[in-house]
Amino acid sequence: xxxxxxxxVYTVLPETTxxxxxxxxxxxxxxxxxxxxxxxxxxFTAWNERIVDVESLGLGQxxxxxxxxxxxxxxxxxxxxxxxxxxxxxxxxxxxxPTPPVNNGGGESYQPPVDTKxxxxxxxxxxxxxxxxDDLPF
Numbered sequence: 001x002x003x004x005x006x007x008x009v010y011t012v013l014p015e016t017t018x019x020x021x022x023x024x025x026x027x028x029x030x031x032x033x034x035x036x037x038x039x040x041x042x043x044f045t046a047w048n049e050r051i052v053d054v055e056s057l058g059l060g061q062x063x064x065x066x067x068x069x070x071x072x073x074x075x076x077x078x079x080x081x082x083x084x085x086x087x088x089x090x091x092x093x094x095x096x097x098p099t100p101p102v103n104n105g106g107g108e109s110y111q112p113p114v115d116t117k118x119x120x121x122x123x124x125x126x127x128x129x130x131x132x133x134d135d136l137p138f
Contacts, residue, residue: 002085006064007032009057010041028054032065046084053087064088 010031017026028051034040044065046054057063065087071080 002066002068003082004064004066005032005034005042006062006090007034007039007042009059009061009063011059012054012057015051026051030054030057032063042082044082044084050084050086053084057087062090064090 010033013029013031015026015028017024019025026048028046029043030046031041031043034042044067065082066085067082068085069080069082071078073079
């Protein structure tokens with residue numbers, strides 16, 4: 001079962017390594033914060049070859065995480081983990097389709113910020129009479 005959640009990168013923790021019965025393992029955990037009136041922080045774990053995807057994340061970057069929830073039992077206690085399958089960066093999929101709003105369950109929708117640093121090269125200068133007409137207060 002795969003699930004997905006969107007949010008901004010809150011923190012990326014250092015890599016952890018160890019030795020198991022099947023050989024050496026590596027993992028790296030990161031936390032995202034969901035949008036909305038009551039944001040939640042959610043921790044994910046990237047294992048072995050998936051660590052490369054986590055290394056390129058920047059704090060505050062808006063991402064979508066596809067993951068598998070897993071639980072295991074040890075000495076009568078249960079432990080759960082969200083194992084990252086992949087990370088998607090909205091707007092870097094190659095298409096021009098806008099990212100759909102995320103419904104946070106509270107009745108509101110959140111639209112990730114649009115990069116306003118891109119200049120419109122087709123913009124032409126307007127005359128002073130056109131500017132005067134555009135300065136209407138409504």
